[in-house]
Each structure stands twice: as C-alpha cells, then as structure tokens.
Amino acid sequence: MNAAYFEVNRNTWNKKVEVHAKSTMYDLANFKKGKSSLMSYELDALGDVMGKSLLHLQCHFGQDTLSWSRMGAKCVGIDISDAGIAMATSLNTELGLDAEFVCCNVLETSNYIKETFDIVFTSYGVIGWLPDLKPWGLMIAERLKKGGVFYMTEFHPIVWMFDYLDTPPTMKYGYMQDEAIYEEYEGTYANNESKILSKEYGWNHGLSEVVNALVNAGLQISYLKEYDESPYDVLPGLVKTESGKYITRDRLYPLIFEIKATKP
Numbered sequence: 001m002n003a004a005y006f007e008v009n010r011n012t013w014n015k016k017v018e019v020h021a022k023s024t025m026y027d028l029a030n031f032k033k034g035k036s037s038l039m040s041y042e043l044d045a046l047g048d049v050m051g052k053s054l055l056h057l058q059c060h061f062g063q064d065t066l067s068w069s070r071m072g073a074k075c076v077g078i079d080i081s082d083a084g085i086a087m088a089t090s091l092n093t094e095l096g097l098d099a100e101f102v103c104c105n106v107l108e109t110s111n112y113i114k115e116t117f118d119i120v121f122t123s124y125g126v127i128g129w130l131p132d133l134k135p136w137g138l139m140i141a142e143r144l145k146k147g148g149v150f151y152m153t154e155f156h157p158i159v160w161m162f163d164y165l166d167t168p169p170t171m172k173y174g175y176m177q178d179e180a181i182y183e184e185y186e187g188t189y190a191n192n193e194s195k196i197l198s199k200e201y202g203w204n205h206g207l208s209e210v211v212n213a214l215v216n217a218g219l220q221i222s223y224l225k226e227y228d229e230s231p232y233d234v235l236p237g238l239v240k241t242e243s244g245k246y247i248t249r250d251r252l253y254p255l256i257f258e259i260k261a262t263k264p
C-alpha cells in the first residue's frame with residue numbers, strides 16, 4: 001500500500017519541480033549567480049563544512065545540496081523525484097560543482113549508497129512524507145561515519161495539525177496520528193497561482209517519535225530546539241519580523257524544530 005502512496009507523491013513532486021524552479025521563492029536566477037539557498041538555522045548548526053562528506057536527504061532539485069558544495073562539502077543528494085534529480089544533476093554540471101545525485105526513496109537510501117558520511121542533513125518539509133520513522137532513523141545511523149553528525153531542521157509537528165485548505169485553517173489532524181492524510185489542491189507552497197493539481201499522502205509525527213527513531217537507531221542527541229519563527233513564508237497568515245523570519249500573529253506555538261545528533 002505504501003508503494004502506491006509513494007508513487008502518488010513522486011508524481012506530484014515531479015510536477016512541482018518545474019513550477020518551483022520558476023518561482024520567486026526558489027529564486028533560481030540569483031542562486032545560479034552564487035546566492036546560497038541555506039538558512040541561518042542550518043548554517044549556524046553545521047558551521048564550516050569544508051572538506052566534509054555530506055549526504056542530503058530529500059534534496060528536491062538540489063539548491064541546498066549545491067549550496068553546501070559551494071562551501072566545500074563533498075555532497076550526495078537523494079530524492080524520490082526523478083525530475084528533481086535530473087534538474088539537480090544539470091545544475092551541478094552548469095555550475096561546475098562536484099555533487100552527486102541519486103534518485104531513490106529515502107527509506108531505501110542504503111540500497112543505493114554504500115559510503116558513510118561526516119554529515120547527514122535534511123530540512124523543511126521532509127519527514128511528513130514518510131509513514132514510519134523507525135527505518136528512516138536506522139538508515140541515517142547506517143550512513144553516518146563513527147563520530148558523524150546528523151542535523152535536521154523541520155516544520156514543527158503542531159504546524160501539521162491544521163488543514164490549510166480551510167480558510168481560516170482548522171485544527172483537524174492528530175499531533176501523532178498514524179493514519180495517512182490525503183490532500184488534493186491546486187498550486188504549491190512556492191506558487192499559489194500555479195494550476196498544477198497536487199495529490200499528496202502525508203503522515204504526522206510527534207517530536208517523541210522523531211527523537212526515539214534516532215535514539216533507538218543508536219544516535220546520541222546533542223540538542224532538540226523549538227522556534228516560533230520560520231525562515232519560510234509558506235503558511236497562511238504569517239507576519240515578517242525585523243530579523244526577516246516569519247511568525248504567527250499570536251506566537252502561540254512553535255513553527256520549526258531542529259535536532260543535532262551524533263553517531264558514537
């Protein structure tokens with residue numbers, strides 16, 4: 001059953017690649033001129049990556065992977081979307097960088113990639129595409145070198161309790177519900193005007209599920225942090241702050257969390 005869900009999601013992400021590559025949000029023209037697509041959370045957390053090997057999980061069309069490459073990391077990006085991987089590979093060639101890209105389901109990464117890495121990285125809108133985080137945690141531990149670092153920055157599970165297709169959004173989904181959430185809508189977070197039809201299966205994961213998937217895979221958590229500010233303006237009704245991040249009007253709940261862990 002999950003294979004059918006993943007196929008629906010892959011088709012939707014394939015359609016999103018072309019729209020996102022033309023969007024203001026992804027700002028491909030300036031990216032090509034050298035602008036980094038990375039945000040302060042991940043830049044501060046990982047610091048100097050020069051000379052380090054880095055595996056980027058769910059890399060979309062590769063901007064973040066290639067931004068780490070520009071900073072001197074030796075990167076491999078993976079994604080389920082063949083259109084995303086094709087565009088990432090072509091950007092890598094166009095920009096003269098040395099990243100590699102592999103098309104696979106993130107849960108099957110270890111079937112495709114045997115090398116181990118100094119850093120495994122994933123960010124913003126990733127774990128919600130996975131039904132179960134236990135195999136995800138095990139794969140991350142497998143792909144890290146001894147002493148290697150796993151870092152993720154992600155939308156907070158509270159954010160996914162809302163149905164944003166309602167106006168105003170309604171709290172409808174369980175913080176930690178097991179059942180898949182199916183949504184069908186026009187447009188994407190990077191371009192509401194687009195006419196593409198998104199069909200998506202997603203899953204909610206509470207923070208304890210994320211942490212335990214990593215701990216049970218043998219990783220040691222260095223920190224878990226929560227923030228009521230998002231670097232992306234992708235949810236309805238957010239307000240821009242002086243720092244350039246986005247908040248809800250009442251700041252009642254967190255929008256982002258980050259986890260750093262190491263493989264002992």
Ligand SMILES: C[S@@+](CC[C@H](N)C(=O)[O-])C[C@H]1O[C@@H](n2cnc3c(N)ncnc32)[C@H](O)[C@@H]1O
Binds near residue numbers: 009010062064084
């Ligand atoms: C929101 S994007 C990642 C965000 C990324 N930080 C960015 O903006 O470039 C989510 C990515 O997850 C990928 N994805 C979804 N399900 C996947 C799966 N099961 N295995 C691998 N990649 C998956 C999608 O193709 C998409 O590229």
